[in-house]
Amino acid sequence: MIKSKSKRASAAIEHPSGDPRFKLVDRTLKRFQYQQDALIEVLHTAQEVFGFLEDDLLIYVARQLKLPLSWVYGVATFYHFFSLKPQGEHTCTVCMGTACYVKQAAEIVAMLQAEFGVEPGQTTPDGKLSVATARCLGSCGLAPVLVIDNDVLGRETPVSTLETLRARLAGINGHKKAPALETVEDMEEEIL
Amino acid sequence: MNRSDLHALGERELQKQSEARCRLLCCGSTPCLSSGGTAVQEVFKGFLKENRDLKAEVAVVSTGCMGPCSRGPLVTVQQPGEEDVIYERVTSELAQEIFKKHVTDEATDRVETHILPNDIPFFTKQKKVVLANSGLIDPERLEDYVAHGGYLALGHALREMTPEEVCNEIINSGLRGRGGGGYPSGLKWNLVRRAKADKKYVIANGDEGDPGAYMDRTLMESDPHRVLEGMAIAGYAVGAEQGFIYVRGEYPIAAKRLEKAIRMAERRGLLGSRVMDTAFNFRIDIRIGAGAFVCGEETALMASIMGKRGQPVPRPPYPPSSGLWGYPTLINNVETFGSIAPIIDNGAEWFAGIGTAKSKGTKIFALAGQVENTGLIEVPMGLSLREIVFDIGGGVPDGRTFKAAQTGGPSGGCIPADYLDTPVDYESLRELGSIMGSGGLVVMDDTTSMPNVAKYFMEFCMDESCGKCVPCRVGTVQLYRILDRITAGTATRNDLTIMEELCTMMRETSLCGLGQSAPNPLLSTLRYFREEYEALINDDLHATNGRFTLATPSTRSAKEVL
Amino acid sequence: MARNDKIRLATVWLGGCSGCHMSFLDLDERLIDLAEQADLVYSPIADVKVFPDNVDVTLVEGAVANIDHLELAEQVRARSKIVVSFGDCAVTGNVTSLRNRLDVDDLLNRVYQEGPGRVPAGSEPDGIVPALLRRVVPLHQVIKVDAYIPGCPPDPERIWAAVSALLAGEPVRLEEDMRYFG
Amino acid sequence: MSVVTLTLNDELISANSDQSLLEVIREHDIYIPTLCHMEGLSERGGCRMCLVEVQGSRTLQAACVTEVAEGMVVTTHSERLRKYRRMTLELIFAERNHVCAVCVMNGHCELQAVAAIEGMDHVRFDYLHPDLPMDISHERFGLDHNRCILCTRCVRVCDEVEGAHTKDVLGRGINCRIINDLNQPWGSSQSCTSCGKCVEVCPTGALFRKGATVAEMVKRHDFLSWITSGREKNEWDYAGQAPYYATERRKE
Incomplete structure (x- = not known):
């Protein structure tokens, strides 16, 4: 591909923890031939595999791509997609696109704040629920839209959202956030 | 694959399709899938599983977007010799009835009310x-695209036209950038073509960030090959061998389909080395955005492709002379690339015959908000706003009246009812203080508070400012705070003056388009709905000073800045 | 100049250290010139309890930090023709505003409860000690201000340049080297 | 390289085609304020102080990142430009806690000087008063985010001149902040060479030598041309390093 600045055969440094999940990050690194411009792609994979970007992971990526730590940290914090904190067991993302906004999506956010005490971008202290807002999920026809644990729900009201969330948190209607990926093989399948 | 192979492939597919007694097209776009479309497809597929003998004559196809998203899930039934029938709000139960009526020919009267007339x-x-x-086509099958005339334009361009001729064709078509700026695409292509360099790049901008807009997502999800074909033609025209599609991170389905499309096109020799048995090589790679509106700005987008913080750099130099890694780069919106193949197929004159004197062709809009029919529409340039909102959109629901239409998202403005008869083209919208933008069109009814709308967009710009230049980084925060005070009723007349001054200043001094256009929603609402702002201004000094005392509840919004 | 034609001058001390007033006194012999042209009708260095009516020029030192400041500032504006922000605290909030990063209750607790000299608890306004504002703000955030004299404190030359312009009925235009904050 | 002719404030002048507008403006002894620009570093174009009017251009251009061109007509000072410069300064002063009176750089600060020169005598916007920390974990230097204007001179000098790239910028928009390595205490940085270049190029009191108190911090920017001309041309540039004759020094 382009600009093979740092082509290295297999100089990969293993992470001391021996966590097998690093293998998946390595796979993306290899796919992009350890090119520095692949940083964002690598961070995407890293976050997908680990759930969030902890310091050790950022250091690992920086070392593999031979980039300065501050550069990697600067990129990871620039983009909203990357999270440096662990996410809750369940997530609720409220779309705040224009169409959802004019259809009172803010009321749902206010409800979440009142009921669970969390603002967008926060996780409840018990680690059960993370609340986020999105710019536009591109489902404006169904406004207001939200995503609970990867399920897109349309034409929501504060009441209907609360019901769904209570059920999810109580474990009724069961499935957790993402279908729990137990093994590296599962994850490989998921990612590829 | 050369042109005759391509032709044969298309013929085979057409033959196969015409053999089917009934084709059930199910919309597989995000809005339909999330309103129950998945279950509908499962019902159809379940039937076929049960009746294996039907498999040869009945096809269930997951297609791209059909348009009227608020009426989803949508199903189109195609039968030879008959007009297509479109069903709206299809449930699992209804799917069974549809299957009965069209496939097993059983009488049912329950489906009639769900037919969406196509007139x-x-x-x-x-x-x-x-x-x-x-x-109409299955976006995951190359054959379906080819059967509908796909990749013929690429073959034609590669065999019959010189790069210069391709550029001229695009210039003559009058096509302008669909990402919002409206720069004549052909001129841009020519700049890149003329630039002398060892390498050149083509980038398709699919970082559709405007809230309320999903044209690009739909195009990438519904017809990915069209984008690839447009890019390949562009690559040939400008002399690039590498293309990138920058897909917004929120669009995983689009990315997956594009990736699959690239793989299939490469396998068939429509991309990659020696495209269609010519000397032209063209590879396309996907880059996934990571959530930054500013990356819609071309220099920020390139920074992001290069793995950096998505911060814009001052222009000039413009990407056509110095873009990715310093090489000449052509950046167009995916919708612009989507218009290329039809232009090559039908000729520049045909395309220039659609639209107005200065704005040619068609434009896709995402119609949303307080309007009866929300969804994705494509209209000739120059159609009036009234026709879009009232005829196509079906007007404002719940007996409310139309107040304004917001176009261009956070960089655009609000157009009031007085201007409903304005033709929708680049120049007219700009004159009204808005912009065409990428195509979001949100209708607002009389219950909408305009200062609130302005505040909403300002909050957006504040969150999305990259932080590089002072006017945008701090100006958006200051404007947001003033708007917050206005909507809380604690703003003074002086606040209003400072706000307007700051708007003009940011417009003229910000580094990139985001900061320069951030005041637009505010200025346009101020222009048409000034009385709403005036009504919220408090002229009693003592009362407004009350915001500093502890007794008064905080005027800070829930989302406190800093 | 007839005696009753004298300019009615006031100086006000809000949330500041009084350094600006000290600097004002450093006008030294120029104070005598000043006294010939102006009457000091209200000032922390004059024993006047109520801010009078019909003041021509008021110099305000200090930021607006509590409700008394707020009230006085509004009075000053209502009763003065020209109001001047006098010194960095009035102009920018300066040191007085350094507390703005803290919540008011935290601030009071830190100073009066956790500090060495403990004061009985009770955050209810008692009518004697004025309640703090949520945030310390510069003067022009609460009233219209006509001229600004930056400096912490502004040196006497700066003050004199501004005051003599005002006495002559001219707008205050400080030279570049007299415009520095700090 | 060729010679171009352009009009600068109504005067016809000539310049080398590879020069930036800012260089040419300064060569002609016209004062134009800058904050993020620094001789010897790459240009950023972020502070917007050096904006000028270029005839025929839709927007104002930052002189530091604009190349001169034949026939260009440039205005460096107009009512509009003066007003915008003052407003930009107002925004900067409102953004963080620039309390000159208690700053190590009081009297030597570029921001303070530019404000005085441009006549920015009060800020009409809300002071945001963010609650920002101070990093004094480094043995010799301190970083006070309250004084930082995000000009990124420190980031650039660390990357471009020292080559360590210890510093970068975290976050975006109003939440941007200068970081060391992985947003860790400066003193714990492994990549920092403690060369102190960042401190010397910082225009405000954001980076300072420990031990300096109010108004005591003076920075020297001239070392950059010393290093770069020495490295690139084997010529060490004594400009601005006066007094360097021993006799003169003795007179001091």
Whole structure:
């Protein structure tokens, strides 16, 4: 591909923890031939595999791509997609696109704040629920839209959202956030 | 694969399709899938599983977007010799009835009420050029695209036209950038073509960030090959061998389909080395955005492709002379690339015959907000706003009245009812203080508070400011705070003056388009709905000073800045 | 100049250290010139309890930090023709505003409860000690201000340049080297 | 390289085609304020102080990142430009806690000087008063985010001149902040060479030598041309390093 600045055969440094999940990050690194411009792609994979970007992971990526730590940290914090904190067991993302906004999506956010005490971008202290807002999920026809644990729900009201969330948190209607990926093989399948 | 192979492939597919007694097209776009479309497809597929003998004559196809998203899930039934029938709000139960009626020929009267007539203005006022295949083909099958004339334009360009001729064709078509700026695409292509360099790049900008807009997502999801074909033609025209599609991170389905499309096209020799047995090589790679609106700005987008913080750099130099890694780069919106193949197929004159004197062709809009029919529409340039909102959109629901239409998202403005008869083209919208933008069109009814709308967009710009230049980084925060005070009723007349001054200043001094256009929603609402702001201004000094005392509740919004 | 034609001058001390007033006194012999042209009708260095009516020029030192400041500032504006922000605290909030990063209750607790000299608890306004504002703000955030004299404190030359312009009925235009904050 | 002719404030002048507008403006002894620009570093174009009017251009251009061109007509000072410069300064002063009176750089600060020169005598916007920390974990230097204007001179000098790239910028928009390595205490940085270049190029009191108190911090920017001309041309540039004759020094 382009600009093979740092082509290295297999100089990969293993992470001391021996966590097998690093293998998946390595796979993306290899796919992009350890090119520095692949940083964002690598961070995407890293976050997908680990759930969030902890310091050790950022250091690992920086070392593999031979980039300065501050550069990697600067990129990871620039983009909203990357999270440096662990996410809750369940997530609720409220779309705040224009169409959802004019259809009172803010009321749902206010409800979440009142009921669970969390603002967008926060996780409840018990680690059960993370609340986020999105710019536009591109489902404006169904406004207001939200995503609970990867399920897109349309034409929501504060009441209907609360019901769904209570059920999810109580474990009724069961499935957790993402279908729990137990093994590296599962994850490989998921990612590829 | 050369042109005759391509032709044969298309013929085979057409033959196969015509053999089917009944084709059930199910919309597989995000809005339909999330309103129950998945279950509908499962019902159809379940039937076929049960009746294996039907498999040869009945096809269930997951297609791209059919348009009227608020009426989803949508199903189109195609039968030879008959007009297509579109069903709206299809449930699992209804799917069974549809299957009975069209496949097993059982009588049922329960489906009639769900038929969406295809002679309603929603369809008749539209003109589908870019979205011609959307909703009719299976986006995951190259053959289906080829059967609908796909990759013929690429073959034609490669065999019959010089790069210069391709550029001229695009210039003559009058096509302008669909990402919002409206720069003549052909001129841009020519700049890149003329630039002398060892390498050149083509980038398709699919980082559709405007809230309330999903044209690009739909195009990438519904007809990915069309984008690839447009890019390949561009690559040939400008002399690039590498292309990138920058897909917004929120669009995983689009990315997956594009990736699959690239793989299939490469396998068939329509991309990659020696494209269609010519000397032209063209590879396309996907880059996934990571959530930054500013990356829609071309220099920020390139920074992001290069793995950096998505911060814009001052222009000039413009990407056509110095872009990715310093090489000449052509950046166009995916919708622009979507218009290329039809132009090559039908000729520049045909395309220039659609639209107005200065704005040619069609434009896709995402119609949303307080309007009866929300969804994705494609109309000829120059259609009036009234026709879009009232004829296609079906007007404002719940007996409310139309107040304004917001176009161009956070960089655009609000157009009031007085201007409903304005033709929608680049110049007219700009004159009204808005912009065409990428195509979000949100209708607001009389319950909407305009200062609130302005505040909403300012909060957006504040969150999305990259932080590089002072006017945008701090100006957006200051404007947001003033708007917050205005909506809370604690703003003074002086606040209003400072706010207007700051708007003008940011427009003229910000580094990139985001900061320069951030005041637009505010300025346009101020222009048309000034009385709403005035009504919220408090002229009693003592009362407004009350915001500093502890007794008064905080005027800070829940989302406190800093 | 007839005696009753004298300019009615006032100086006000809000949330500041009084350094600006000290600097004002450093006008030294120029104070005598000043006294010939102006009457000091209200000032922390004059024993006047109520801010009078019909003041021509008021110099305000200090930021607006509590409700008394707020009230006085509004009075000053209502009763003065020209109001001047006098010194960095009035102009920018300066040191007085350094507390703005803290919540008011935290601030009071830190100073009066956790500090060495403990004061009985009770955050209810008692009518004697004025309640703090949520945030310390510069003067022009609460009233219209006509001229600004930056500096912490502004040196006497700066003050004199501004005051003599005002006495002559001219707008205050400080030279570049007299415009520095700090 | 060729010679171009352009009009600068109504005067016809000539310049080398590879020069930036800012260089040419300064060569002609016209004062134009800058904050993020620094001789010897790459240009950023972020502070917007050096904006000028270029005839025929839709927007104002930052002189530091604009190349001169034949026939260009440039205005460096107009009512509009003066007003915008003052407003930009107002925004900067409102953004963080620039309390000159208690700053190590009082009297030597570029921001303070530019404000005085441009006549920015009060800020009409809300002071945001963010609650920002101070990093004094480094043995010799301190970083006070309250004084930082995000000009990124420190980031650039660390990357471009020292080559360590210890510093970068975290976050975006109003939440941007200068970081060391992985947003860790400066003193714990492994990549920092403690060369102190960042401190010397910082225009405000954001980076300072420990031990300096109010108004005591003076920075020297001239070392950059010393290093770069020495490295690139084997010529060490004594400009601005006066007094360097021993006799003169003795007179001091």
